[in-house]
Amino acid sequence: xxTEKSQQVNTPPSTEGIGIPHVHWYERLNVLNVTFIIxxxxxxxxxxALHGSDRDLDYFSNLxxxxxxxxxxxxxxxxQTLVSLLETVQIAVVATFFALFIxxxxxxxxAQNISPRWLVxxxxxxxxxxxxxPSLIWALIAVAVVGANPLAGVIALTFYSVGYLGKFFxxxxxxxxxxxxxxxxxxxxxPIQAFQxxxxxxAKPLIWSYSIWMLEYNIRSASIIGYxxxxxxxxxxxxxxxxxxxxxxxxxxxxxxxxxxxLDFLGEGIRRKIAKKVSRRPLAD
Amino acid sequence: xxxxxxxxxxxxxxxxxxxxxxxxxxxxxxxxKNMSLEVPPGSFIAVLGASGAGKTSFLSTLCGLLKPTEGxxxxxxxxxxxxxxxxxxxRIGIIPQGFHLTENTTVLSNVLCGRLNRYxxxxxxxxxxxxxxxxxxxxxxxxxxxxxxxxxxxxxxxGEKQRVVIARALFQKPDIYLADExxxxxxxxxxxxxLGILKLETTQHGKTVFCVMHNPDLVDRFADYALSLNxxxxxxxxxxxxxx
Numbered sequence: 459x460x461t462e463k464s465q466q467v468n469t470p471p472s473t474e475g476i477g478i479p480h481v482h483w484y485e486r487l488n489v490l491n492v493t494f495i496i497x498x499x500x501x502x503x504x505x506x507a508l509h510g511s512d513r514d515l516d517y518f519s520n521l522x523x524x525x526x527x528x529x530x531x532x533x534x535x536x537x538q539t540l541v542s543l544l545e546t547v548q549i550a551v552v553a554t555f556f557a558l559f560i561x562x563x564x565x566x567x568x569a570q571n572i573s574p575r576w577l578v579x580x581x582x583x584x585x586x587x588x589x590x591x592p593s594l595i596w597a598l599i600a601v602a603v604v605g606a607n608p609l610a611g612v613i614a615l616t617f618y619s620v621g622y623l624g625k626f627f628x629x630x631x632x633x634x635x636x637x638x639x640x641x642x643x644x645x646x647x648x649p650i651q652a653f654q655x656x657x658x659x660x661a662k663p664l665i666w667s668y669s670i671w672m673l674e675y676n677i678r679s680a681s682i683i684g685y686x687x688x689x690x691x692x693x694x695x696x697x698x699x700x701x702x703x704x705x706x707x708x709x710x711x712x713x714x715x716x717x718x719x720x721l722d723f724l725g726e727g728i729r730r731k732i733a734k735k736v737s738r739r740p741l742a743d
Numbered sequence: 744x745x746x747x748x749x750x751x752x753x754x755x756x757x758x759x760x761x762x763x764x765x766x767x768x769x770x771x772x773x774x775x776k777n778m779s780l781e782v783p784p785g786s787f788i789a790v791l792g793a794s795g796a797g798k799t800s801f802l803s804t805l806c807g808l809l810k811p812t813e814g815x816x817x818x819x820x821x822x823x824x825x826x827x828x829x830x831x832x833x834r835i836g837i838i839p840q841g842f843h844l845t846e847n848t849t850v851l852s853n854v855l856c857g858r859l860n861r862y863x864x865x866x867x868x869x870x871x872x873x874x875x876x877x878x879x880x881x882x883x884x885x886x887x888x889x890x891x892x893x894x895x896x897x898x899x900x901x902g903e904k905q906r907v908v909i910a911r912a913l914f915q916k917p918d919i920y921l922a923d924e925x926x927x928x929x930x931x932x933x934x935x936x937x938l939g940i941l942k943l944e945t946t947q948h949g950k951t952v953f954c955v956m957h958n959p960d961l962v963d964r965f966a967d968y969a970l971s972l973n974x975x976x977x978x979x980x981x982x983x984x985x986x987x
Contacts, residue, residue, distance in 0.1 A: 641843035644808060645915060646833025646860025651867055655856050659848040 531712060532705035539694065539713050546690035547717065549611040550676035556612070557619035558669055564620060565627030571636045572657075581624075589621035597683035606687030614688050615676050626668040627661070634660035663732045670725045677721055681714050757784035757918040757949050758826060758834075760805070764814035766977070767800055773977035774800050776813065780970075780982065784918075785949040787942055789962040789985070792972035798955045799840060801972065802921040805953065806835045818919075833860030836917030838925045840955075842908050846897040850888060850907050853896055854879045857915035882910045885940070887933070902928040909937055913944075920944065922954040926961075938965045 567573050567581035596614035604610050639656030647655065684692020691710060698707040759781060766776030774797025782788065790798050803809035805816055807828030818826040828835065836857075844853050855871045857879075866872070883889050886906040891899060896907060905928045912920060920941060926934040942965050944950040956962050962969055966985045973979040 635843075637841070637843050638845050641837070641839065642856055642859060644806060644832065644835075644837055645857060645911075647856070648859075648864055650864040651859045651862075654864070654867070655848070655852065655859065656845055659845045659852075663847060 527702075527704035528708035528711075530705065531708035532703070533709055535694075535706045535709055536713075539691065539710050542684075542691040542694050542710075543713050543717060545608055546680045546684070546692075547677055549608050549688075549690050550615065550673060550680040553612045553615035553619060553680075554669065554673045554676050556616045557623050557672065560616070560620050561623035561627050562665075564624035565631060568624060568628035569631035571632055571634075572653075582628075585621055585624040585628075588617060589625070591618070591621075593618040593679045593683060594686060597686045597688040601687045606689075608689030611680055611683050611688035611690055614683055615679060618679065619672050619676060623668060623672055627665055630661040630664035630668065631657065633664070667729045667732050670728055674718070674721050674725045678718060756820070757951055758818035758820045758831070759783050760919065760951060761817050761819060762814065763817070765804065765811050765816065766813040767797065767804055767809065768812040769797065769800055773812075775972050775977050775980050777978045778814070778980055782951055784951055785945050787945045787952045787954065787965060787967045789954055789956045789966035789969045790972070791956065791962065791969055793974045796972040796974040797977075798972060799923050802837075802923055802953060802955065805919075806837055806921055807832070831918070833915075834918045836912035836915045836920045838908050838912045838920065838922040840923040840927070842904050844896045844904060844907055844911075847895055849893050850883065850896060850899070850910075851876065851879060851892045853907050854883055854910045854914050857911040857913075860915075879910070879914050882913050883907075886910050886937070902930070902933070905929060906933070906937075909940075913940065918950055920950060920952040920954070922952065924955045924957070926956075934961065941965070 564581055564585060567577050568585060570578055573581070593614060596617045597610060600610035600613040600617075604613065634657050636657065638660070639652040642652040642656040643649070680690045680692070681695070682692050684690040684694070685696045687693065691714065695707060695710055698704070698710065761782075762778050762780040765778040765780075767774045790801060792798050800809055804811050805828065807816070816828055818828070818831055820826075845856070852871075855875055858871075858875060859867060862871075880889065880892065883892055886909060888899075888903055888906050888910070891903060896904060899907070905925065909922075909925055912922070922941065925941070926937050929937060938954070938961060941952050941954065945952050945967070954966070956966070963985060969983050969985055971981045971983075973981070
């Protein structure tokens with residue numbers, strides 16, 4: 459019996475005369491390569507942007523003269539700066555919080571693997587429209603509606619963040635394997651349970667990562683929107699710039715630099731930890 | 744083809760599965776056709792066939808995930824009430840070949856998901872009842888993966904993931920198990936253990952098990968019937984009683 463079985467082993471077909479197929483140059487023109495070629499052509503065409511004012515300026519001495527006005531920083535405005543900085547962070551935190559909730563709902567509508575096509579189209583169009591408006595313009599609109607105060611900053615940054623977070627969150631949902639949710643549905647789970655236990659755990663690390671990034675970004679943006687009266691440290695920057703008080707301006711910049719660096723460091727650490735946990739490989743394969 | 748009727752004299756709440764002239768086409772090819780069967784509770788049926796013969800599609804048809812091209816699948820209980828596979832959702836336990844586990848969550852959570860159909864979403868919004876957790880733990884322990892209970896599934900090996908899927912199906916306590924190669928990544932000991940547990944479900948609790956298998960020795964050891972699909976002749980499927 460064993461001898462009979464061993465005689466039944468199939469011999470593989472001969473590979474003699476088989477060579478690797480030839481690929482023509484035009485077959486290599488995939489989306490990635492064509493996009494790269496178009497980008498290089500666009501760079502060449504845009505070379506005129508490097509054209510200066512045609513005046514005989516000494517750029518380097520200009521820079522040195524301007525930077526010299528920042529030294530030494532005037533720390534007498536430190537207390538006032540810290541108060542404004544706290545208000546800036548508060549604006550960013552509250553705006554990010556509101557944006558999280560609103561974006562979550564928008565993202566559900568914009569995710570192709572969750573919502574019907576018509577809803578995806580409408581939601582994406584809306585998110586695109588929100589994204590095309592810069593944060594400074596949102597701030598101008600908000601100041602016109604609620605006046606020059608931190609609330610205007612919160613409103614502006616909330617709208618601005620929704621445009622981005624809505625897109626990122628929907629991409630996080632789309633990158634999740636919908637088969638898990640379908641498997642739970644086939645076990646009898648209702649749609650909300652299938653989302654909560656089948657889809658959300660996949661999207662959650664990405665969504666937290668994007669949210670932390672948005673918070674960092676909003677703190678930087680909140681420093682600028684004060685230029686148009688939307689609260690925060692921007693108003694102080696605007697005042698010092700108007701009156702050419704560059705020493706005081708330097709103090710504010712140093713404070714922003716420290717706070718943003720700390721937040722970047724913390725955010726990066728958290729995001730790296732999330733990414734590490736998500737991509738962890740099996741213990742024994 | 745005359746309807747085949749299996750018999751093993753079991754009395755249980757598990758419904759009898761009735762296939763009537765069932766046929767399925769995938770990618771313009773008939774996988775099986777004219778299949779008429781009556782499967783009473785307490786049967787262990789090994790589903791056999793070459794690669795691409797339609798074993799997975801057959802299981803998908805039984806649970807309603809795939810609509811048959813012709814014929815119908817129905818279940819009827821002792822009071823001769825008829826149910827469609829969709830109506831019995833939650834009473835059919837699926838062990839898919841591709842696992843379909845939620846990777847970024849714990850082994851325990853995945854197993855607990857087996858009973859989502861028994862709770863409303865309000866009850867599971869902030870987790871599962873603790874009474875369920877003890878029962879789930881016992882099954883997880885039984886399958887030898889209790890040390891990974893709070894690990895993410897993404898961190899487990901293929902064989903460990905396969906045991907998580909099996910634990911989820913067992914925790915669900917379904918009437919009918921549809922297992923698609925449930926022991927493909929398990930060693931000899933665990934293969935015997937898992938198939939033994941499924942066999943016990945049929946003999947002690949009167950459940951019905953459809954199990955895609957390849958190993959003839961395991962078919963002889965555990966199955967009551969062998970259903971062979973024929974890739975070349977879709978209507979030449981064959982059902983035979985496994986002699987013990």
